[in-house]
Amino acid sequence: MDAAWHIIQDGLFAAIAAVGFAAISNPPRQAFKWCALIAAVGHATRYVMMTYVGLGIVGASLLGAIGIGLLATLIAPRVKCPPETFSYPSLLPMIPGMYAYRCLQSFILLLNAHGQADYSYYAYHCISNGTITLFVILAMVIGQWAPILLLNRISFSSTRR
Template identity: 30%
Template sequence: MDFALLEKGIWLGCAGIGFAVLFNVPRRTLGVIYIIAALGGLLKFYLISLEVGLVFAALCGSSLIGFSSVLAAHYRKAPPMTFALPALIPMIPGFFAYKAMVGVMKLTAEQDPDVYTKLFFETVKNGLSACFIILALAAGVAIPLLITRKETVKRIKTDIVLEKQLENLEEEN
């Protein structure tokens, strides 16, 4: 494994710990959050180095974070989101969002139509990249958490609420 890739994993783990401390999570979860953040980020950057695609790499890395969070929640007796959110935040594409916002600001001042067109497409590309990566991150974490839920929709007692609404409708008629 490349040392630069390993270094990114170390820093992603540190960033995950930083966000965990910011969110005031229990101390017993910090080590696991470090490992989950490092592994999720390592998978993302490893897939990027294989030229798989940035959005798919983000989806795979966030899915690993989601499944790992479910496992960690079972063993550390804490909700899965306690592990997933701090580990996921360092993977947010701030670079693309920043470049998109700078591009929008430059577009307001540009006069040359050729430069404007090039700048417009670059800004749209950066903005769409940021949006699709964020969607992939959200889906990658949400799908494992939804698949492994302990309670199904049937147990949430929505049938009782619906029965009461039907009774109220019948009483009105």
């Protein structure tokens, strides 16, 4: 019961985040509800994979993003919108913001490090957080584009009347 509540909570906050970030990219009004649904499913998938299956953040993000791309491609023809309209805002809550922040933070500290031990410590955090950030972003984008490109006949004719 506790696990279900955590998964629902994760999906709910991802949906709110996706709707807000979607609003910045000015999508058609009918796209908002789909962005919320797709983001909730994608983020909850990543949460389940990381928390209950034991996958790392890169693999879990890849699976979550594949789910997002697949759902966006299948919903796009019904709403007559390109799949990217739903998949891009739905991906944004998965951006590894805290890893990027820690990478940046350690980079700033690196500039003022005194001595080899301090320097090595901050360099380690800068590189490790930066590497995770880079690979999570790559996994997210490749994962969401894979279904769009593989099902390209659906993806690129989704706006056809």
